[in-house]
């Protein structure tokens with residue numbers, strides 16, 4: 001399938017600081033792409049370049065096969081951009097904000113559209129409240145609702161859940177999933193590994209100005225290694241006996257009574273290991289299978305830098 005967004009070899013420098021160094025990204029239509037990176041990695045800068053708000057020094061961006069810098073007017077019809085700073089007007093109510101933006105975008109029946117969006121984003125009860133009195137989660141939902149006025153194909157969301165509590169974050173994730181199920185393409189930036197894991201079809205890790213790794217969440221986790229079986233024994237003698245039996249496996253000592261065993265082929269290896277131990281009358285006290293997380297990938301890629 002032809003990508004709906006193609007970022008090709010983007011370079012951007014602010015004075016002496018090279019912020020983006022040959023960044024290339026492809027996003028498929030109807031998918032969620034998460035650009036993951038630490039504070040200051042260059043995520044917002046890249047979003048501004050993709051949406052035509054900022055010029056790059058090198059490279060180009062195609063949206064629906066249109067070059068952003070040449071065909072900006074046409075490209076702007078295809079997307080909306082929710083920046084980190086909310087675009088809602090505090091003095092107006094949620095309903096008034098939506099009607100205003102709908103009128104500015106010359107949408108037919110702005111009042112009806114505002115009412116429909118308030119229902120879709122579960123804001124009907126707060127429709128007549130001034131936005132100044134909204135919670136952070138309600139503001140972000142209103143922001144998203146406003147970005148849908150004009151029915152754009154692509155939504156760019158810059159750190160959509162930063163500053164939200166876990167419950168509001170979950171609500172917003174659900175809303176983003178619903179937008180994808182309606183066929184929207186979503187390009188979001190985040191510094192939360194869990195958010196990328198929960199939402200993205202494809203992730204790009206931005207580090208030191210480059211995409212240092214890219215893939216689906218499960219492909220990314222494979223970068224951090226295979227699944228492991230953690231075995232905890234009652235005594236160190238049992239552990240030592242187990243080690244002598246597991247010489248065909250990669251074993252990592254955790255403490256004097258626990259080990260991690262790498263599982264090259266998941267369940268088959270688990271069954272083999274437990275069978276081997278039980279036929280030799282060594283019973284672990286507890287065991288569990290652990291899968292690598294995106295945190296493991298990030299630590300491996302950045303050698304411990306914090307996100």
Ligand SMILES: Nc1ncnc2c1ncn2[C@@H]1O[C@H](COP(=O)(O)OP(=O)(O)OP(=O)(O)O)[C@@H](O)[C@H]1O
Nearest residue numbers: 014015019037038039040041042043044045046191
């Ligand atoms: N207009 C500008 N002039 C000079 N430097 C800038 C400008 N905009 C961004 N920068 C610098 O570029 C780097 C990347 O900033 P950017 O805002 O793109 O990062 P980010 O990944 O979005 O970070 P955050 O998660 O904190 O929003 C930072 O070091 C920032 O100080």
